[in-house]
Amino acid sequence: MAFPLPKLPLSQWIDAIVNWLEATIGPFLTDVSNVVQAVVNAIIQFLNWVPPWLLIIVFAIIAYRAGKWKLALGTVIGLLLIWDLQLWRDLITTFVLVILSALVSVVIGLPIGIWSARSRGVYRVVSPILDLMQTMPSFVYLVPVLIFFNIGLVPAIFATVVFAMPPTIRLTRLGILHVPVDLVEAARAFGTNDSQLLWKVQIPIAMPNIKAGINQTIMLSLSMVVIASMIGAGGLGADVMSALQTLNVGQGFEAGISIVILAVIMDRVSQKLGGRNANVTK
Numbered sequence: 494m495a496f497p498l499p500k501l502p503l504s505q506w507i508d509a510i511v512n513w514l515e516a517t518i519g520p521f522l523t524d525v526s527n528v529v530q531a532v533v534n535a536i537i538q539f540l541n542w543v544p545p546w547l548l549i550i551v552f553a554i555i556a557y558r559a560g561k562w563k564l565a566l567g568t569v570i571g572l573l574l575i576w577d578l579q580l581w582r583d584l585i586t587t588f589v590l591v592i593l594s595a596l597v598s599v600v601i602g603l604p605i606g607i608w609s610a611r612s613r614g615v616y617r618v619v620s621p622i623l624d625l626m627q628t629m630p631s632f633v634y635l636v637p638v639l640i641f642f643n644i645g646l647v648p649a650i651f652a653t654v655v656f657a658m659p660p661t662i663r664l665t666r667l668g669i670l671h672v673p674v675d676l677v678e679a680a681r682a683f684g685t686n687d688s689q690l691l692w693k694v695q696i697p698i699a700m701p702n703i704k705a706g707i708n709q710t711i712m713l714s715l716s717m718v719v720i721a722s723m724i725g726a727g728g729l730g731a732d733v734m735s736a737l738q739t740l741n742v743g744q745g746f747e748a749g750i751s752i753v754i755l756a757v758i759m760d761r762v763s764q765k766l767g768g769r770n771a772n773v774t775k
Contacts, residue, residue: 587728606665649726664706668699
């Protein structure tokens, strides 16, 4: 007769850790959440106050500088369609969440990528964490942020930052490690210190890889922001969720095509500005 193995009380252990963290850093996280919420709301309100036609012109100018008139024309047509579908406010919300999440991911990810490239010990610690972050299903990220930040824009940003950060770290490290050894040795021969070597030799040469990582981070941020509509992030993802709940195919198509337009514009602009000659690996 087979006897079942005793079940480890893993869920109880996790609950105990979460409860301890909530009691220890809960007030601090509440203050952080309030500050982030105020900043995000202020940016969204300002962009909603700006006339849509003016923002379309600004985006078209950015697209023109990135990819000339074809990209600018496509940007204008796509944004005019979203405006005509009366999804402009939701577009602004999604855009702000993506940009802020990607910005935070890059600000945190770049130093970690540089540090892990210059220290094998750091990379041994960072690598398994990145593997976990990249293999964990995106919906799982929503659970812990809900515990600490409730529902709304703030948990969506935190979940998106964690989800979208790995490409920046990995490709920054990859770019620095791929700097030719003879260039590093030549720089050392001319008497450069570590800081000068990093900023004047390694980072400029690694810039295509770094920009490719930023491009991937932006795209992952967009995908996660759409999923984060499940926890009250709003934006175009909320329109998709509403269409799914009511089986409204037309509404779902309008929201979906708007997300595609935003994704194509952001991808093309960041790709053109970043260049295409980076080596992309996991």
